[in-house]
Amino acid sequence: MITFFLNPANRAWLVLLVATGATWWLGEVGAAGTGAILAMLAIAFIKGRLVILDFMELQGAPLMWRLLLEGWLILVGGLILLAYWISLK
């Protein structure tokens, strides 16, 4: 059991399952508005980062590749947030 948690991929998988449940729940309660959007983007960012670092194994990759992939997450999240912010005005 303890050896299961020693593998970062196993830990990432468990967090991804729980985080998916959280996004689903926000949808079920019909969460809307700035707070909800920030929460959903934060969850997506955490999930994306786990996939990049622990599944794609970029944790031990040259910094440039980590920055490219994590930068993509920030770019996409930023554009989505910008569009939602404009729509709320």
Place this chain on the structure above:
Amino acid sequence: MTAITAALPAEAPAAKRLPGYLAVWAFILAEMLLFAMLFASYAFARVDNVEMFNLYQQTLDRNAGAINTLLLVTGSWFVVLAVQAAHRDDSRAASRHIAFGFLCGGGFLAVKVFEYATKFGEGIFFSTSTFYRFYFSLTFFHFMHVILGMVVLAILWVKTRQGAYGSHDAHGLESGAVYWHMVDLLWIVLFPLVYVMR
């Protein structure tokens, strides 16, 4: 030089390396940029049609979207375990984990086909509204990527059964695995964006 080596801790971390082939990473980055543009198009198209997007979004099957996230995340996890097994020279475990990953992909396709069939049954098509045009084009484009990812996994399954990868060389396996993780990563953004955010 000897002094520096002696000063290093007993277990120096391995040199930084990029898993898989460089060309595959270039291809993946191009695909991700394309999807970034599609995601941004959706978000900005919504700005002028907030009420319509919110109304039609409620007709989507959020449970199916969430189940599909779980399937892709789990499929990705199996494929990481396959790469780890290959590095331990355990080809049997590697091929078994790839088969599980492939099955998760198959589950995703089945749920998506069910979702599309329900929509078509309700008389909802690509041309019904701007929202559905985005819903069908984004999800179908991603669907095609799941299929391509499964083709890659099928090839990797055959090759791992032949013992093609091991501690000596796993670049091919790592490259296919990274592509499969990208399919997962894209859905992690697509699901909240199209199915949940309002």
